[in-house]
Amino acid sequence: MKLIFEHSVAGRCATAQMPHRLNSLDDLPEHLLRRDEPLLPQVSELDVVRHYTQLSQRNFSIDTHFYPLGSCTMKYNPRACNSLAMLPGFLDRHPFAPAATGQGYLTSLYELQQILIEVTGMAAVSLAPMAGAQGEFAGVAMIRAWHDSRGDTARTEIIVPDAAHGTNPATAAMCGYTVREIPTDAQGNVDLDALKKVVGPQTAGLMLTNPSTLGVFEQQIQTIASMIHHAGGLLYYDGANLNAILGWVKPGDMGFDVIHINLHKTFATPHGGGGPGSGPVAVSERLVPFLPLPRVGGESGHYRMLDEHDCPRSIGRLSGNHGNGGVLLRAYIYARMLGGEGLRRVARYATLNANYLMARLQQAGFDLAFPKRRASHEFIVTLKRLKDQTGISAMDFAKRLLDYGFHAPTTYFPMLVPECLLIEPTETESKATLDAFVAAMIAIAQEAQAQPELVKTAPHTLPVRRLDDVRAAREPDLVWSVGRECAVR
Amino acid sequence: MKLIFEHSVAGRCATAQMPHRLNSLDDLPEHLLRRDEPLLPQVSELDVVRHYTQLSQRNFSIDTHFYPLGSCTMKYNPRACNSLAMLPGFLDRHPFAPAATGQGYLTSLYELQQILIEVTGMAAVSLAPMAGAQGEFAGVAMIRAWHDSRGDTARTEIIVPDAAHGTNPATAAMCGYTVREIPTDAQGNVDLDALKKVVGPQTAGLMLTNPSTLGVFEQQIQTIASMIHHAGGLLYYDGANLNAILGWVKPGDMGFDVIHINLHKTFATPHGGGGPGSGPVAVSERLVPFLPLPRVGGESGHYRMLDEHDCPRSIGRLSGNHGNGGVLLRAYIYARMLGGEGLRRVARYATLNANYLMARLQQAGFDLAFPKRRASHEFIVTLKRLKDQTGISAMDFAKRLLDYGFHAPTTYFPMLVPECLLIEPTETESKATLDAFVAAMIAIAQEAQAQPELVKTAPHTLPVRRLDDVRAAREPDLVWSVGRECAVR
């Protein structure tokens, strides 16, 4: 498809969006003004609407396709959350408008805080982090602040299992820690012996996802927690998989000291083609003073944002305001629509769907990474055997799924399982959809034997055929400029 | 694609949309209650969102495609008109809520009335008719009421040119008139001699579209008007083509007594897959008392709906309320965004686009129905020569255009031009789009010679291939029932 720039015609504009006049700027020094014209398209409103409407149709999305992207919890994003969070009054409010003009808004945030505290079993929460990774940052920074506050400054390491999401080690590094990676055992649990070897006085803490990104529940969590605590470290819970245990197991009860929650996963806020997310961070009692700012405090009718004066020991601010407000509203609305019972049901049915899909695929002859384990809300199929037999990789398989009208599962993550597909159906998909997905998987497995080229060169029915990633990285073409039109399809 | 019913599973529901309980109805007599269950789908909210989102992608629309459907004025529907007309306060207002609670709304309608009066050159308007055809009904009923009011009850005929839209004769018949059809001359004008022959004391009036549906301006309009008026008849203006002369020629100045305006054409309100439209009817002074109810009257700050007490001679009501309010708001917003100058520009550029496209197609070898005439905002290509040569019909050609990503022009209307395509580009399309359309027309003309089968069996790239209309009419399958699943694509 053409780029919006290729629709541009000098002098054209979307007139209804134009202020009537250009005001003089001649009170400003000439040398501070722009001389050239930025490369923005000069198009009509219809050009814009048509271009971006057509473009949208070149996306798979939850609203159009089953999207079993493991670790991402692509559940249905209720439409009411969108329309209510976008009521004009919510949209128009300035972040620095006085609290008195925002009691409706702040009440919602305050109640969201209470709900998150409740489901995590923690003592307090800050809604400030703008995604999971920023929640992790806040969490590890609090771990550091806590050790520092006790004069315990010799702790230099954060322990991270090899199955962890890349944000965990990256975050630890941003917080100035050295990362100690530990292996996973054959059942997908943390290798306790290996853990024992790395825990020590240098341990600041451990970051863990539970259920892990391997799709299994870490059964020795209580042992692990006491090992770490015993060594003087703290436990960080990566809440990306909270959907699996929501309302059943509270991270606080497992012994975690800090947790972030991906509202864009467990609380059904939209993923928006990459974001915005929201990663509130909740803590046990001892870390409360360090929570990032701002938080909503006060009492009914007089809520306000707490700041440095209220919380002098806070690790500080993570953003110019207080996180992704509109996302928080959506999460709040979702939580209220589910209620306590509904939140608990989420984990139950997410787990049911994952175990059902896993059983069906196993019965159909697919290899599971952990065949002896229950699936949590997701599970891993490994295509290593197929790869060895036919040369067809997990990526080929994934691309062929697109032809069948299914978004592919997460591929090649976690890295420790070869040729893996991490499959997370979520609770909002029906049995019929899961069955159709199984049928596609079986059909592709048959194609892999009968017509391997078909699979290796997939996809065949999408707006583009297989894209050349190597070329993209070798000859980066990151911005367009006039004269760089290229083959259009 | 599956039908929504085929996603249904007994016992499933979109729970968030459910009231919490079923209240007892046992105070109602048993025999008045329903025993069976209606065939509504039992599906989840995600099922619904996904189904209707996917389904939407199987439509061409202005927002996705050039849509040069002659006589329909498929111009860009500004998105602001939609969002502003759908502000919660507008949506929530009950039609019988007192006028005091609707001054914001009524002011908008009143001002719309003023704008329509101004651009039509008439004395007053009623916004009540809910589409063009209902406007026609109101108009012809007023013609009748006027004759009746003068005791002139022997007039039994309405004259309609053969090029007229089917709603004109159908409306005349609904108003109890006999339709006298008159032919068109070689230049697309009304055949004056023929007209002379049918005008007489039995003539109640004449219905005319000007520019006509042949895409040309009726040049003898003043002569025609005086002929009809002389015979004691009145002139009805079918405003479906008002877009062509908006702000330049007022129907009132041409001598018309009544006019309807298709707001869903000239005033850019959405066509919505078939409607809703809106067909306000405007009249000259003598017909004002007969206008349909209600109308907005009163004065600033005290607007209200006029009723039978205010207008005892009205032809009456056409609907349970006062027409398609939300459509009226959209039209009002559009008119205000254009302003007087902008409305005048509409006709100028609609005409430019039509004449340009006509010239390009003529230069490319296509036959015009009226090669010696200016196009108004639309024009006719006739493919008779091609049909004679190759057997390829206007319908085949139209279907092949779909493959090129263009909605087809109107086909086989007006009926008097064989193998016709009635092409209306509208003012909101750019030269680039028109050029691309010409290129497709040329390409298809070449295919018609080189690969006629390709054209005859088009379309080839749409969700379905050519549909069997004959079967649809011979074996009507108008509703689905369980067990009637059929081949899915």
Add this chain to the structure above:
Amino acid sequence: MPFIPHTPAEVAAMLEIIGAPDLDALFDEIPADLIGPPDAALPVALNEMEITRLMHDRVAQDGRWLNFIGAGGYEHHIPAAVWQIVTRGEYYSAYTPYQAEASQGSLQLIYEYQTMMASLTGLDVSNASLYDGASALAEAVLMAVRAHKISTRVLIPKTVSPIYRATVKTIVAHQGIEVVELPYDPVTGTTPVPQDEDVFAALVIPQPNFFGQLEDVDGLTDWAHARGAKVIALVNPMTLGVLKPPGQWGAKDVSGAPGGADIATGEGQPLGAPLSSGGPWYGFLTCRTALVRQMPGRLVGRTRDADGNAGYTLTLQAREQHIRRAKATSNICSNQGLVIAASTVFMSLLGPEGLRRVASICHANTRALTAALSALPGVCQLFSGSSFHESVVQLDRPVAQVLQGLMQAGILGGYDLSQDYPELGHALLLCATETKTAADLTRYTEQLAGILSMEQTA
């Protein structure tokens, strides 16, 4: 130039191709004396920012109200998904699906709509909508008369909305049809089986009727059928989740054919259209298969494509004005497509159980409110018998005055019947749908109590 993309350079290039010296030349076939100067009386253009501010101001001016008015338009919750989906450009900005292959989205949706409406009303086929409930009733009357062939007399009870009756009269006025109004029983507020012995083409039966009362639909249907007339059911589709569908009214007929109304029609608004000051709503129309060729409006049929796959297309167009012209079943062309799209999504989201529950709560809420109000001194329920989700109470003073008082408290208290039915005295028609909470009902009751406890002003 708002919404016009042309640049001066393009205009010049286009004129060159046309061979016209300037833009004015394009109007050179129009008699010069007809062309007027720019119209100074029209307002100047507002950009989108300005009109946005204006419309926000206007809507703010109109306020927020607690509404208990029904009388033909009903406040129901509309799921957010409904209008988010149907205002997608692909639905919103498409037109009538004349090119079927490029309109499978709209067409399949209409086919689904037809199926739902036919089933809801218990009849065989549905069209793709008419303008609104009142005008659809008029079309149903015309259709029944065409089908009956002999009589042009149509009986319409006074328990049909006055505005509907007025609309019918306007629309059928010129086709020699005689509309006879049937009286109602002042005790039950329903239509007794008529004494009328003349031949007639059709009887209209409203259910629930304008007073919210439930008519004896079986008795009326059988009576009409026994006289060879058609029965036109005028129904609120929301109530059909729980009320007997028109297709099942009355006894099965002697020939073994199903009994029931021949035609069902009504206002579709309760199924997903916002009140929106009265529109756009839509009229639905369903009937027995035997009557389909008399039906006005568009129909979508399922057929097959060249590969044998299912597809959808407009069909039986020979009834319609663009083919049939003066002999068409109606002049209707544009209908209410987008609103029925909303209804289809709405019905899919509610399903049979949702519809049932909503209807049942509307009934319960109105009953509870009526009971609470009737317990106040100066208020009594007017009719005996069963009502559905509207009811009539009689007050001890003019309704207009009481409504004025309620407005001070932010309440729109109902519809004043005294203009249309002066014989009923100070009669107020009220409606409490599922959108009303117990607190809302209490608020109404308390405010009314307060007003009625005041001395009556002259």
Add this chain to the structure above:
Amino acid sequence: MPFIPHTPAEVAAMLEIIGAPDLDALFDEIPADLIGPPDAALPVALNEMEITRLMHDRVAQDGRWLNFIGAGGYEHHIPAAVWQIVTRGEYYSAYTPYQAEASQGSLQLIYEYQTMMASLTGLDVSNASLYDGASALAEAVLMAVRAHKISTRVLIPKTVSPIYRATVKTIVAHQGIEVVELPYDPVTGTTPVPQDEDVFAALVIPQPNFFGQLEDVDGLTDWAHARGAKVIALVNPMTLGVLKPPGQWGAKDVSGAPGGADIATGEGQPLGAPLSSGGPWYGFLTCRTALVRQMPGRLVGRTRDADGNAGYTLTLQAREQHIRRAKATSNICSNQGLVIAASTVFMSLLGPEGLRRVASICHANTRALTAALSALPGVCQLFSGSSFHESVVQLDRPVAQVLQGLMQAGILGGYDLSQDYPELGHALLLCATETKTAADLTRYTEQLAGILSMEQTA
């Protein structure tokens, strides 16, 4: 079960396939003592109708205000098309385009966004967004330090928003970076070229600065470059329609390479994100090609498919956490995708001329308001020199008290600087964007005059 489609029959069939006796069995690997009972403290479920009413009530509670606060978030008109398009399910409910072939919509859009932002800032490449302006500034600082390799000292003027400075400190705290704050000239409210002679990695230059004043960007850029440091431009992208883009700041460098800032960053909100109490907004980040491998965040590149057609894909992922883990350029993963989609549509609708006009009117409005207010007794403009679309006025009494008075009149009068900059006295930062009419400015002026004419309360 809200949003869960399962029927009891399906659950039974699924358990059968799994071979589990009941749903609880699926949790049998979790230590039993960890599983808690249902949580009674959580509220019960509201259906959509109930939550709709609740949120409408809440938003009504917060009122409508005439807003003159800027200070990092700016009220601009957002065309209706923008959010209608980006909340289409295909954008709204997709995730990061990991499967490129199934995500060409999002990917091409991001490529277009990158092009627009690079051009707007006058630099070579743009990433696909960071969380917000403040955190993006922190990432830019880290990036500059990585690129500089030698020094870890970074200079940040006090004319950068206090909250941005606080955010930078939080985020860079653990990487041994020394943040030095530069003073401002109390007369001009801008940053003089520093005297500092130590080595440093980067200088941050805000334009316009937090006071709305225009910095001497050329002088500062040249000074930093002469000392081998990187320049980080912190800019409001809306102003770049008329202000010199960072890529052109300062002299061309001796080697003939272009001069200009090395990195540009800032808050993208003014380009199409609603104020929305502060989020979701987004941080943009652009830089010279040479720095791209130090850049945090996602990048989309154009490439070819198997047929040689153009297509788009995430690229240079070796910088990112999911590949690079502890050595990544940043831990960022989810970004603000939907908001940049809105920005892309917004910029397309405005185009260069629209952006220019909006910026110019913001400037004119703020100038006009400042002039009108400064003409009142007790008010004066605080800084000389040029300001853009915010300005600082000094009042004769505490700002908080005056703002309170304005609120009585429905006006949010600006941002009180006295907490962050006590040295400025009763200083008020105000902003009048293109959304304000002449009448609005007059209303503000008159209200303020009224308040100031009153005796000062203790």
